[in-house]
Amino acid sequence: MNVKNKPLLFTILAECNSSKARVSKMQLPHGVVDTPVFMPVGTQGTLKGILPEQLEKLDLQIMLANTYHLGTKPGVDILKKAGGLHKFMNWNRNLLTDSGGFQMVSLLKLAEITEEGVKFQSLNEQKSEVMLTPEHSIEIQNAIGADIIMQLDDVVKTTNPDKERIEVSVHRTTRWLDRCLSAHQREQDQNLFPIVQGTLYEDLRKISAKDLIQREVNGYAIGGLSGGESKEEFWRIVHLCTDLLPKDKPRYLMGVGFATDLVVCCALGVDMFDCVFPTRTARFGCGLVMNGQLNLRSKKYEKDFKPIDEECECDTCQKYTRAYLHCIVTVIPVACHLLTIHNVTFQLRLMKGIRNSITQGNFPKFVADFMLKNYPDKNYPKWIKESLSTVNINLH
Amino acid sequence: MKFVVKQLTKGVPRLGKLIELNGKPNITLQTPLVMLHTQGGQVPHITHEVLKLVSNNPHILQIPLVSVHNFKEAMDYFDGAINEFIGSEESICCLTLHDPSNLTQQGFNAKGKVPVWTKNGKVQYNSESYMKTVESFRPDMYHLLSDGDTNQSSTQKRISKAVANTNAFHKECLEIHRTSEKLKDCLIIAPIAGGYSISQRKDCLESILKDDDEVGGYLIDGLHNNGPEVEFLPFSDIEPIVKYSIDKLPAEKLRTIQGCWNPLTIIKLVKLGVDIFDTSYCRMLTERSAAMTFPIDGTEDSVTYEINLRQLRYLDDFQPILIGCQCPACLKYSRGYIHHLLSVQELLGPVLIMIHNIHHFLRFFEKIRRCIDEDCLSQLETRIEIYFTRYQQEILLPQKEPVVNDTIY
Numbered sequence: 001m002n003v004k005n006k007p008l009l010f011t012i013l014a015e016c017n018s019s020k021a022r023v024s025k026m027q028l029p030h031g032v033v034d035t036p037v038f039m040p041v042g043t044q045g046t047l048k049g050i051l052p053e054q055l056e057k058l059d060l061q062i063m064l065a066n067t068y069h070l071g072t073k074p075g076v077d078i079l080k081k082a083g084g085l086h087k088f089m090n091w092n093r094n095l096l097t098d099s100g101g102f103q104m105v106s107l108l109k110l111a112e113i114t115e116e117g118v119k120f121q122s123l124n125e126q127k128s129e130v131m132l133t134p135e136h137s138i139e140i141q142n143a144i145g146a147d148i149i150m151q152l153d154d155v156v157k158t159t160n161p162d163k164e165r166i167e168v169s170v171h172r173t174t175r176w177l178d179r180c181l182s183a184h185q186r187e188q189d190q191n192l193f194p195i196v197q198g199t200l201y202e203d204l205r206k207i208s209a210k211d212l213i214q215r216e217v218n219g220y221a222i223g224g225l226s227g228g229e230s231k232e233e234f235w236r237i238v239h240l241c242t243d244l245l246p247k248d249k250p251r252y253l254m255g256v257g258f259a260t261d262l263v264v265c266c267a268l269g270v271d272m273f274d275c276v277f278p279t280r281t282a283r284f285g286c287g288l289v290m291n292g293q294l295n296l297r298s299k300k301y302e303k304d305f306k307p308i309d310e311e312c313e314c315d316t317c318q319k320y321t322r323a324y325l326h327c328i329v330t331v332i333p334v335a336c337h338l339l340t341i342h343n344v345t346f347q348l349r350l351m352k353g354i355r356n357s358i359t360q361g362n363f364p365k366f367v368a369d370f371m372l373k374n375y376p377d378k379n380y381p382k383w384i385k386e387s388l389s390t391v392n393i394n395l396h
Numbered sequence: 397m398k399f400v401v402k403q404l405t406k407g408v409p410r411l412g413k414l415i416e417l418n419g420k421p422n423i424t425l426q427t428p429l430v431m432l433h434t435q436g437g438q439v440p441h442i443t444h445e446v447l448k449l450v451s452n453n454p455h456i457l458q459i460p461l462v463s464v465h466n467f468k469e470a471m472d473y474f475d476g477a478i479n480e481f482i483g484s485e486e487s488i489c490c491l492t493l494h495d496p497s498n499l500t501q502q503g504f505n506a507k508g509k510v511p512v513w514t515k516n517g518k519v520q521y522n523s524e525s526y527m528k529t530v531e532s533f534r535p536d537m538y539h540l541l542s543d544g545d546t547n548q549s550s551t552q553k554r555i556s557k558a559v560a561n562t563n564a565f566h567k568e569c570l571e572i573h574r575t576s577e578k579l580k581d582c583l584i585i586a587p588i589a590g591g592y593s594i595s596q597r598k599d600c601l602e603s604i605l606k607d608d609d610e611v612g613g614y615l616i617d618g619l620h621n622n623g624p625e626v627e628f629l630p631f632s633d634i635e636p637i638v639k640y641s642i643d644k645l646p647a648e649k650l651r652t653i654q655g656c657w658n659p660l661t662i663i664k665l666v667k668l669g670v671d672i673f674d675t676s677y678c679r680m681l682t683e684r685s686a687a688m689t690f691p692i693d694g695t696e697d698s699v700t701y702e703i704n705l706r707q708l709r710y711l712d713d714f715q716p717i718l719i720g721c722q723c724p725a726c727l728k729y730s731r732g733y734i735h736h737l738l739s740v741q742e743l744l745g746p747v748l749i750m751i752h753n754i755h756h757f758l759r760f761f762e763k764i765r766r767c768i769d770e771d772c773l774s775q776l777e778t779r780i781e782i783y784f785t786r787y788q789q790e791i792l793l794p795q796k797e798p799v800v801n802d803t804i805y
């Protein structure tokens with residue numbers, strides 16, 4: 001492939017001397033993305049009442065949208081007529097779409113997976129049986145037109161102990177990747193990422209990664225985590241996968257977005273994250289801070305005239321007090337907008353802090369300071385201590 | 397705060413300005429003007445930050461007590477006025493009683509007490525507790541407590557009670573105001589009660605006008621119980637009362653009126669000499685997914701009065717809400733996208749519609765002022781009447797256009 005025409009150019013700018021953390025620039029069709037990056041989730045082509053203009057002002061470089069939802073409404077025809085999702089929603093920066101498979105398996109109880117694809121009962125009035133095949137997922141994603149698109153994978157719950165079934169899913173995911181790659185119509189401006197599967201079995205993860213890295217793609221995702229497994233199991237698989245995946249391509253850990261998880265997984269060498277948590281928690285009246293979150297519905301903020309976070313520079317923290325937010329959260333929709341602005345800003349600021357510290361060569365100190373803020377009594381959870389010490393960051 | 401009228405006239409459209417605003421010496425607001433109706437201190441669906449994208453001019457925020465009564469606890473300890481607490485220091489705040497966009501429950505007006513129907517149920521205010529709240533909020537202007545619980549079907553008994561209550565509240569509140577250091581720069585709007593009875597209006601006016609020196613303006617209250625019904629209240633019904641009241645009111649004072657009046661009625665009220673309205677009409681339209689599309693000047697391309705973006709015909713319509721409109725919603729978003737947002741119940745749908753509606757309504761008032769200045773308000777009235785009449789006929793048609801149903805995943 002001609003390097004010039006590649007829709008993704010990944011350049012590592014700095015690496016941590018102790019851990020596997022790195023800072024990179026990922027050039028995509030709709031602009032540069034600085035990694036490690038957190039991507040907020042705008043499921044239906046919009047993010048919790050926030051105008052794309054506002055998101056640009058926050059310097060958001062990429063967000064996620066969900067293929068299953070968009071394929072249902074407005075549907076492929078409308079998206080094609082609109083000229084793709086970027087135009088439809090007036091977002092001129094980067095987008096990433098999932099394959100729709102995970103959404104169906106988790107949202108629809110009746111989904112059934114066969115070699116052909118994911119079969120499910122449609123939500124429309126006819127209640128007809130519909131099949132989401134790898135080809136169909138790519139067709140929808142081609143119509144949406146996101147800068148990064150995901151293969152349809154065979155998702156098995158991490159808590160499912162049936163190794164035979166998981167082994168099937170690993171091989172099937174590779175077969176589906178090949179079907180996705182041949183169905184893909186827009187290689188020149190859309191990057192198709194494979195997804196490493198194998199739940200918690202290290203040997204299966206190895207097989208999965210080994211098969212997938214033989215395909216010519218521009219980045220990889222680690223799937224099948226963040227689904228109820230223990231933190232202990234979680235970090236070991238992340239650590240293994242980042243070792244298995246090529247260093248010169250971005251690694252995307254799906255469905256992870258809690259602050260501590262982000263810090264640890266950056267240390268383990270992950271470059272991209274997404275999670276609904278920051279925006280969902282905003283809807284319930286919670287504002288994120290470095291050591292957790294404030295539930296602004298709580299009466300204790302009634303006379304608290306500080307901003308959510310004194311160090312935050314977002315519009316919400318510049319203008320509104322906790323006391324005011326306490327009065328309006330869950331009462332008027334605008335309160336959700338205000339908290340979403342703060343929470344997205346918080347995630348971006350956290351990632352910027354991580355990137356800057358890697359660049360300046362003091363990432364281990366950043367991690368130590370961050371963990372101390374979260375655990376002032378130094379009662380660090382075992383998984384955090386162990387995972388970090390594996391990559392030479394020791395919490396004392 | 398001071399009100400200056402260009403010509404001291406009685407029952408004709410007039411231009412005026414509000415000057416010498418507290419802490420904002422360089423700001424002038426032109427009348428007839430529209431206050432921005434708020435709930436919880438925000439224009440519905442629009443944060444103050446987004447509002448700045450719609451209009452950078454200073455505005456008066458209408459703060460209905462019913463939507464902020466739970467702020468009192470915090471405000472008692474807060475070192476600042478209500479505009480600072482709600483994060484809009486640059487705005488001028490007018491504290492009012494009921495929310496004009498919601499129907500106010502009738503009845504329960506006991507002597508000396510006014511019920512306010514909050515989210516958490518009924519809260520009774522008397523002059524003392526009301527004025528305590530006003531002192532705690534320190535708005536730039538406020539309505540005195542009143543009993544406006546009358547409408548076209550109110551009995552004589554109810555109307556005379558409303559007048560008696562309002563007269564009493566007026567005296568009690570003024571007494572507290574006089575001794576209040578905190579409120580000395582605060583402009584008073586005195587409500588006039590009396591329903592649809594000229595003789596009761598007369599009684600109320602006579603009593604309240606005795607304190608004219610201390611009052612900055614008057615509210616013609618008691619015409620309706622707020623909410624969507626006000627949109628279609630026939631102008632001919634309210635005309636005699638408004639005309640009579642304005643005739644009695646001193647020409648140099650502000651005349652305000654509240655409610656979701658439609659644009660045609662607003663022009664007619666302006667012609668009678670009303671100076672201040674509010675944007676509750678914008679909220680009401682937005683809640684039913686409707687956007688105003690009647691043309692204001694020659695720059696728009698529209699054959700409709702308003703459009704309902706839930707209608708299936710907008711599914712693949714990639715034009716803006718109103719062709720030619722320069723609002724942030726019309727410049728960058730399509731009817732089709734808004735239709736999609738509404739059909740999946742996303743918050744951004746009403747945000748975009750409200751952006752357009754507020755922008756359109758503010759332009760409408762600019763146009764009204766220009767027309768008064770150029771003496772051509774009747775032309776504007778005729779033009780809008782054509783659109784409005786057609787729209788009214790359409791909504792009476794038995795066959796409704798199909799609209800999208802909500803999807804729940």
Ligand SMILES: [Zn+2]
Nearest residue numbers: 312314317342
């Ligand atoms: Zn903030």
Ligand SMILES: [Zn+2]
Nearest residue numbers: 721723726752
């Ligand atoms: Zn517009």
